[in-house]
Amino acid sequence: MNVKLKDIADRTGFSINTVSRALREDSRISEATRVTIRQIANDMGYIPNVVAGSMRSNRSRTIGIISADSANPFFAEVIQGIEEKARKANYSILLINTEEQAANERDAIRLLLGRQVDGLVIAPVFNDEENLSLYRELTIPYIFVGRYVDGMQDHSILHGDVEGQAMAVDHLLRHGHRKILYIAGPKNISNTIDRLQGLKQAYHAHNLEIDESYILSSSGHMEDGYARVNQALNRGLSFTAVVCFNDLLAIGALKSLHENSLSVPDDVEVFGFDNLAMSQFMQPRLTTVEVPKNRLGQKAVEELVRHIEDPAYPYATVNMKPRLILRESTLANHMDNNATH
Amino acid sequence: MNVKLKDIADRTGFSINTVSRALREDSRISEATRVTIRQIANDMGYIPNVVAGSMRSNRSRTIGIISADSANPFFAEVIQGIEEKARKANYSILLINTEEQAANERDAIRLLLGRQVDGLVIAPVFNDEENLSLYRELTIPYIFVGRYVDGMQDHSILHGDVEGQAMAVDHLLRHGHRKILYIAGPKNISNTIDRLQGLKQAYHAHNLEIDESYILSSSGHMEDGYARVNQALNRGLSFTAVVCFNDLLAIGALKSLHENSLSVPDDVEVFGFDNLAMSQFMQPRLTTVEVPKNRLGQKAVEELVRHIEDPAYPYATVNMKPRLILRESTLANHMDNNATH
DNA sequence: AAATGTTGTGTTAACGTTAATCCATGAACG
DNA sequence: CGTTCATGGATTAACGTTAACACAACATTT
Numbered sequence: 256m257n258v259k260l261k262d263i264a265d266r267t268g269f270s271i272n273t274v275s276r277a278l279r280e281d282s283r284i285s286e287a288t289r290v291t292i293r294q295i296a297n298d299m300g301y302i303p304n305v306v307a308g309s310m311r312s313n314r315s316r317t318i319g320i321i322s323a324d325s326a327n328p329f330f331a332e333v334i335q336g337i338e339e340k341a342r343k344a345n346y347s348i349l350l351i352n353t354e355e356q357a358a359n360e361r362d363a364i365r366l367l368l369g370r371q372v373d374g375l376v377i378a379p380v381f382n383d384e385e386n387l388s389l390y391r392e393l394t395i396p397y398i399f400v401g402r403y404v405d406g407m408q409d410h411s412i413l414h415g416d417v418e419g420q421a422m423a424v425d426h427l428l429r430h431g432h433r434k435i436l437y438i439a440g441p442k443n444i445s446n447t448i449d450r451l452q453g454l455k456q457a458y459h460a461h462n463l464e465i466d467e468s469y470i471l472s473s474s475g476h477m478e479d480g481y482a483r484v485n486q487a488l489n490r491g492l493s494f495t496a497v498v499c500f501n502d503l504l505a506i507g508a509l510k511s512l513h514e515n516s517l518s519v520p521d522d523v524e525v526f527g528f529d530n531l532a533m534s535q536f537m538q539p540r541l542t543t544v545e546v547p548k549n550r551l552g553q554k555a556v557e558e559l560v561r562h563i564e565d566p567a568y569p570y571a572t573v574n575m576k577p578r579l580i581l582r583e584s585t586l587a588n589h590m591d592n593n594a595t596h
Numbered sequence: 597m598n599v600k601l602k603d604i605a606d607r608t609g610f611s612i613n614t615v616s617r618a619l620r621e622d623s624r625i626s627e628a629t630r631v632t633i634r635q636i637a638n639d640m641g642y643i644p645n646v647v648a649g650s651m652r653s654n655r656s657r658t659i660g661i662i663s664a665d666s667a668n669p670f671f672a673e674v675i676q677g678i679e680e681k682a683r684k685a686n687y688s689i690l691l692i693n694t695e696e697q698a699a700n701e702r703d704a705i706r707l708l709l710g711r712q713v714d715g716l717v718i719a720p721v722f723n724d725e726e727n728l729s730l731y732r733e734l735t736i737p738y739i740f741v742g743r744y745v746d747g748m749q750d751h752s753i754l755h756g757d758v759e760g761q762a763m764a765v766d767h768l769l770r771h772g773h774r775k776i777l778y779i780a781g782p783k784n785i786s787n788t789i790d791r792l793q794g795l796k797q798a799y800h801a802h803n804l805e806i807d808e809s810y811i812l813s814s815s816g817h818m819e820d821g822y823a824r825v826n827q828a829l830n831r832g833l834s835f836t837a838v839v840c841f842n843d844l845l846a847i848g849a850l851k852s853l854h855e856n857s858l859s860v861p862d863d864v865e866v867f868g869f870d871n872l873a874m875s876q877f878m879q880p881r882l883t884t885v886e887v888p889k890n891r892l893g894q895k896a897v898e899e900l901v902r903h904i905e906d907p908a909y910p911y912a913t914v915n916m917k918p919r920l921i922l923r924e925s926t927l928a929n930h931m932d933n934n935a936t937h
Numbered sequence: 938a939a940a941t942g943t944t945g946t947g948t949t950a951a952c953g954t955t956a957a958t959c960c961a962t963g964a965a966c967g
Numbered sequence: 968c969g970t971t972c973a974t975g976g977a978t979t980a981a982c983g984t985t986a987a988c989a990c991a992a993c994a995t996t997t
Contacts, residue, residue: 259983270947275985283944306651306712310952315647326667326676326890335667338693347711349658352679370688371647445858453994477877506610511878536818536851549667560935600953612976616955624975648953652983 258301267295278303311369318559319367320350321360321377328531329501329548330378333400337376344560346373354572355441357383364389374559379404381445396562401546401554402445409570412555416446418542419577420453420592421460423526424498425580428461430587432496433523435477438483440475440500442583450528451501468492475500480507488515495523496585502527502534502543509537509584524585539583547575599642609658610637619644649653650712659900660708661691662701664785668840668874670842670889677893678717685901687714715900717893718816720745722786733928737903741896742887743786750911756800757787760885760918761794762801764867765839767804767920771928773837773865776867779824779849781816781841791841791869809833816841823849829856836864837926843868843875843884850878850925866925880924888916 260278264271269292274404277284278301309315316340322330334350341348349367353359357380364386367375375397380386382405390397390407403411411484426570427435437454449469458465468577471487473479480499487494488511497512505527509519517523519539527534527543534541554573581587601619601776605612610633618625618633619642650656654842656831659682663671682689690708694700698721705727708716716738721727722859723746731738733746744752768776778795781788792811799806814820820841828835829852840846846868858864859882868875868884875882895914902909922928 261983271983272948272985273946275983276946279985283946285945288945302706302710304712305710306647306656306984307952308985310647310651310954311983311985313952313985324670324676325666325679326672328667328672331667331669331672335690335693338666338691342692347690347692347707349688350675350679351683351688352676365643366688369643369646371645372932393857476871481877506874506877513879532818532846533874536822538850538854582828599951602953612953613955613978614976616953617976622957624973626975629975645953648982649955651984652953652955654982 257304258296258299259304260301263292263299263301263525265534266299267292267569268336280385282309313371315371315373316555317347317370317372317376319363319372320348321363321375321379322350322352323355323378325350325352327497328503328533329401329529329546332532332548333378333552333555336549336554337400337556338552339549340553340556344556346556346560350483353378353380353381355443357386357443358501360386361389364393368395373563374398376400376555378402379445381405381443381448381574383443387509396559396566398559400557401551403572404445408572410572412551412558412575413552413575414575415577416449417453417456419528419579420450420498421457422453422455422490422579423544424457425460426495426581426585427524427526428457428463433463434494434496436484436487436492436494436497438472438497438499438504439470439472440479440504442472447500450592454463464495465555470493470576473500473504475504476512477503477507477510480504480509481511482507484508484511485515496526497523500528502529502531502541505584506534506537506545509539509541519584520586524586527584530580537584541582542582542585545578545580551575598645599637599640600645601642604633604637604642607640608633615685616675638780654712655712656712657686658688658690658711658713659897660704660711660716662687662704662708662716662720663691663693664696664719666691666693668761669874670742671843673873673889673895674719674896678741678897679893679897681891681894681897685897687897687901693829694719694721695722696784698727698784698819701724701727702730705734707731709736714904715739717741717896717900720786722746722783722784722789724843737900737907739900739903742892749913753892753899753914753916755887755892755916756918757790758794758797759840760869760920761791762798762889763794763918763920764869764885765795765798766801767867767922767926767928768797768837768839768867772805775835775837776810777825777828777833777835777838778811779815779821779838779840779845780811781845783813788841794841810835812896814841814845816845818844818848818851821845823848824854825849829858837867838864839867841869843870843872843882846882846884846925847875847878850880850882860925861927865927868925871921876923877907878925883923883926884921885908886919886921892916 260271260274262273274292277289351363362447374395377399379399401409471483499509505525511522512519519525527541530543530545534543601612601615604615618630643931692704693907702722715736720740800927812824838849848865853860861867868882871884871886875884
C-alpha cells in the first residue's frame, strides 16, 4: 500500500493533521517540525492522495477542457497553451472533444461537473438553446476560448474575428479585386458568423454589393477547401481571389488551384486565417490573419484561475487584436494598410 | 448545493445505499425500486460525485496521458484516438506534456499517481535511468504508445519503425539512389534510434556502406528540415534524395529545395514518415510511411483498459505494420516493392 | 500578577460515496 | 410445519484527506 499521512504521523510522532499542515505549509507550524516532517515524508516516498484531498477541501485543482477537435492544429495549439499554463498554476486538465456536437458538449459538461472540476474552458457550439440554459445555471467559473455564445460574450477570450476578416477582405478590395470567392466555416460556431460579418463589412465599406453565390459553405477542413475550389472552377465561376475561413481550407484551395494550373498569387490570390505553423511552409507561403493560439489558451487559463480563486472577480470579454500576415499567396506584400494601427 | 445520494434517499424513502446501488444497477435491487429511484434522481438532476466514489472504490476511471507535445500533429492525432476510445470506455483523461524532458516525465508520473489514475499511456523519453526504475516499480498498468524503453518492449504499441524506414530507404536504393541525405529525429526517443537502424539495414541489404556525413540530426520540426537541407546545400553536399525522420522535417525540406530551385522529385526525391493529414496537400504531395496514429491511440487505450480490468492479462508488444505511401515527391510511384506483403 | 495574546499542536468531525455486514420477509422444501 | 434459502433492503464502517475547534505552554502587556 502507498504511504499516507498516517504512516508519516506514526513515524514522526506528530498527529496526522500536523503532518498534513506541515506538508502544505498551510498554517503555523514551527520550522523545525516542518523540516523533519518533510524530510521523512520525502524519504518514505509520500505522494499525496489528491482525490481524498479534493473531496474534503471541495477543490480539485482540475480544469475541464471542452474542445471541438483536439487533432485540429488550431485547437492543438490552444490546448498546448492551456496545458502549459495550467501545469504551471498547479492545475491538471481533463480533456474532452465534442466534434462540434451540442449534445456531446452537454455530456461533457455533466461529466466534468461530476468530476468536480474547479472550472471549465470551452470551445462552444453557437447558441444551442439547451446548452445556453445549462451555462446560465453553472455554478463554477467558465471561459469560452476563441468563440462566444450570445448573451455571454463576457465569458469569452476572443481574437477579433470580424475585424480580422474585414482587414483581409479590405486588403484585397483595395487592391482591385472584385470577384472574391469566400469559403466559410462550420455553421454552428461563432467564428463563422463573425468572419462572414467581417467579409460583408469590408464590402460595405467599399460601397460594394456582395454576390452570395461567391460564398460557399464548408466544414473547415483541408479536403473541403480543395473540393469547394474545384467545384467553383467546374461551375465556371470566375474569381481573382479566394478568402478562406481558415488556413486549412486555404491549404486545400492552394492544392486545387495548382492542379488546375492556376498560379498563386498571379492568377488567383489566396488568404487564410489563423496562421497555423504549417502555413508558412506552403508553396507559396500562405498569407493569413494571425491568431495567437497558444496565448489564447494561456489567457483562458489565467482568467479562469482568477475566477476560481476570487469568485468576485468580474467577467469581461477579452478581445485580442488580429494582425495580417502578408506572404507569398497574395501580391501586395508590403503593409500599405495601416488602418488598424 | 448539488443533489447527492442522501437527497434522493430522503425523497424516495430508501436508504442511501439502496439508491447508490439502484443507480449503479450493481446488485439485487428490484426492478420497481430501480425505476423509481432512477426517475427521481433524474428529476432532481443528480450528478454523481465521481471524486467521492473514486475515493471509496479505489478506482478513478481516469487515465493519465503523458505526451511529449500535444501540439505536434503526430501526437495530436494519437491523443484524439486516445480521447475518443477512453470516452467511449467511460474513462476520462488527464493530459500532460513533457516536452521530451525526462524530468518532466517523472513529475508527470508522480502527479498522475497522486491523482489516483487507473493507468497511464505514455510517449516515453528513451532509457532515462531514473525513469526506468520508476516504471519498474509502478503498481498501475501502463502502455507506451508509439515508442518503447529498453527492457519493457512488451508494454509498447509500436508501428514498425525499423521496418518502415528500411522499406523507404530500400525503395530509393532500388531506384538507383546512392547519395541519400538522412535527417534524423530527436536523440532521446526510440523512434529516432529505430529509424536510423532501418536506414542502415537497408544499406546493408544492398551491400552498401553508409556515409555518416549524410546523416544529420534534428529536433524533428519543420524549421529543422528547412534549415538542415539549406545547410547541406550550402556545404555543397550533393544528394539525389532526402529521407526524413518524419513528415514535418520533410515539409521543411521541400521548402528549402524549392527555394534553392531544385525540383522535387526530378532533381531530388523526398521521403517523409508518419503520413500526417497535411502531407498529401503539400506541393508536391509527400511520399511517406503510413503510421496509424489515431488507431495507435485507440489501441493503447484498449490494451490499457484490459490491463486495468484484468490485472492478470499479460503484457505483449503490439507491432503494427508500416506501409509506404508513394506520392509525388518520389518518382517511381507504382508499388514495385512487394517485399512486405 | 492577572489578563491577554501568540505559537504550535492535538482532537474530532466531516466530505459523498461504496464495501461489507446484517436483517427482515416470504418462498421452497422435505 | 419447521428449516433452509433467496431476495430486497438497511446499517455501519470505511476511503485519506482537510477544516474547525480546542488547548497547553509560553510570552507580552497592563
